[in-house]
Each structure stands twice: as structure tokens, then as C-alpha cells.
Amino acid sequence: MTEAYNDADKQAVYRAIYERRDMRHFCGGSVDKTVLARLLGAAHAAPSVGLMQPWRFIRISDESLREELYSLVQSERQATANALGERESEFLALKVEGIRDCAELLVVTLMDKREPHIFGRRTMPHMDIASTACAIQNLWLAARAEGLGMGWVSLFEPDALKDLLKLPEDSEPLAILCLGPVNAFYDKPMLEQEHWAERAPLEDFVMENQWQTR
Template sequence: MSHLPSSDAPGGLPGPTLAAQPFDAADRAAVYRAIHERRDMRHFSGGVVAPQVLLRLLRAAHHAPSVGFMQPWRFLRVRDRAMRERIHALVEAERLCTAEALGEREGEFMRLKVQGVLDAAEVLVLAMPPGREQHVFGRRTLPEMDVASAACAIQNLWLAARAEGLGMGWVSLFDPVALAALLGMPEGSRPLAVLCLGPVPAFYAEPMLQQEKWAQRADLADMLFDETWGRQAAGGEGGDVG
């Protein structure tokens, strides 16, 4: 029987490893389908999320990568109707402030549906716990990597929800101090997202804000540079990345 390289060997891998093989065509296609069909949902049809499905989704979120393996996510499940109404009110208050800040686009913004807190089967608040400053690995010069890591957990949850046929929406229109106080969060913690999750009547054919002509997805070619900032990649869409 062959032996895996030990973690202290030059170039060794730590512990047992998984085979470095691509998924088969069907599994690969399913991954890309979930990515491309994921939508930030605002329209929900009530219903329920089965407990075993919710557990699968939360496990998927908890298996997200995190800088320094800090795992800066906590999930608060909000089922009480009165608490949801309070959260809804916080979102509405910030919605009005955001609309005012948008100036000439205020009316256009106010016509958008920005939350499903009262309609979704589940509402989860993702919060980052106190004590994050103790995690120096990967954060000494980029302390915001706690936010980046928590966002990875949200993305895992989003993709898993799409694979389960459930919609999810990320609501970020709220005063974080007010929401933390409402949920009894300890000092130093920070709510990052109100996540609306559950059955939907249908998934949007394209991102809602694109459907509503608020914004358009940029071309990948405009986002990809060669070697230095601003140097456009050669080739077709997305450049020649071969």
C-alpha cells in the first residue's frame, strides 16, 4: 500500500487527501447550473423548508472556506412573527434613507421590491461573532477578510438552496447597530445579512435588478486584465486565459 506524504515532508500534503480528479460531466454541469441559475430572490410563496433540508443547507454554509479557518459566521433563525415585523420595519426605515440618498433615482428605487422578510418560509440572520480581532492569520493587513469569509458561507447557502429548488434573498438594508440590539447580540458582534429563504413561485429569468433595468451585468472582458491594472486581455470574451 502506498503512503501519503507526511505533513512535515518537503512539499507534503497535510493528512489524508482526496483524489484530484474532475467531476463527471453531469455533476460538473449541475455545479455550473446552480451558479448560473442562482438568483437574489425577493418574491416568496410562503410554505415551509423541511428540517432535514434546512440542516443540509446550513451544513453547506458551514463548509465554506474562511481565512485562517476562523469560521466567522453565526446563524440566527427568526421564526417569531413579531420579531420578523420588527426586522421588516428596520429594513423599511433604511429603504427610505437609501432612496433619499439616491437622488434622482429615488422614485425608481422605491418601485423595487427589496425584501421578503414577511413572506419567506425562513429568515436567517448571519452575524459575525465578537473576538474576531483575535484571528490574525490572513487578517493582519486585511482585517475585512472576516466579511469576505462570511460571504463565502452565504454563497454556499445560496447555491445549495438553488439546488434544492428554494429561493434565497440577501437583504442588507438595515442599521446593523439597531438589528444587533433587536436580536440581543453581544458587543463586538456584527450582523451582515438578513437572509430570506424558502419556496418561490418561480426563479427570475435573469437577475431582478437587470430585469428591472436598474443595472446590467458587465462583460467579463472588462473585468479581466493581463499582468497589470488596465491592461486588457487579448482574445475573445474574458480574454485568452489559456
């Protein structure tokens, strides 16, 4: 029989899950090196297909490089707004990143030379992306437990980011992560607070035995 956590520990795990937020508002400050190491250790403890550990983390410490990343995101922000049609102005009113304000900036990318890793990927090669998403979620939950905010920014042109950071040709950038102290965590996801979208009820996503059209 597996050993369940005690009630307090279980509550702490669920609290981190339900209080995690995709943060956009940061208040500068810093992240202690030992805390950052713990967070990256939590990320690296994630499960991965065939234990390939496809994630790579690039810490951005150069301020001019941070500014170039900001410009890259702003370009895609405008392109996304243009593609949204009637919701363009509504989208542009949203704060979609905290690149200039966060204490730490991390870029997460898939490793290069992934082709030899076929364990669990022969028919589903995208499982390397799923594995890396698990690592990011681990980091996110650990950050929340440490009282730090984190935001996942996906508004960028991948090839431009690869050129900027001199990534290998066969790597694939997945995320710009903003990490650091915040004045407060959102009461609920920011996109819900801003009435961009609403979380649908769980029962709409759970089926049994076969696909069920609702």
C-alpha cells in the same frame, strides 16, 4: 492528478451558479428541517481565513421579531431612496425584500472576539467578512439546488439590528437572508429585469500582470 467530476455533475454545479438568483418574491410554505440542516451544513463547509469560521446564523422563528426586522428594513429602504436623489421613485418601485413572505428568515453576523484571529488577517482584517460571504454563497447555491429561493437583504442599520437581536457589541451583522419556496426563479437578475442596472461583460473585469485602464 485531481479527479474531475463527470460531465453531469459539472453541469449541475455550473447550473446552480448561473441560475442562482437574489430572490424577493416568495410564496410562503415551509422548509423541511432536514433540508434546512443540509443548507446550513453547506454554509458551514465554506472556506474561512485561518479556519476561524467567523459566521453565526440566527434563525428568526418569532413572528413579532420578524415584523420588527421588516420595519427596520423599511426605514433603511426609505433612507436609501432619499439618498438616491432623482432615482428615488424608481428605487421605491422595486421589491427589495421578502421578509414577510419567506418561509425561513436568517440573520448572518460575524462572531464576537475576532481580534485574536490574526492568521491571514493581520494586514487584511476584513477577510472575516470575505469568509462569511463564502458561507452565504454556499448556502445560496445549495438552496438553488434544492429548488428554494434565497435573497440577501442588506438594507438595515447595523447598530439597530444588534440592539434588536441582543448581539455582542463587537459582533457585526452582515445579512438578513430570506429563504423558502418560490413560484418561479427570475429568468435573469431582478435588477436587470427591472432595468435598474445591466451586468457588464467579463472582459471588462479581467486584466493581466498589472492594472489596465480601459
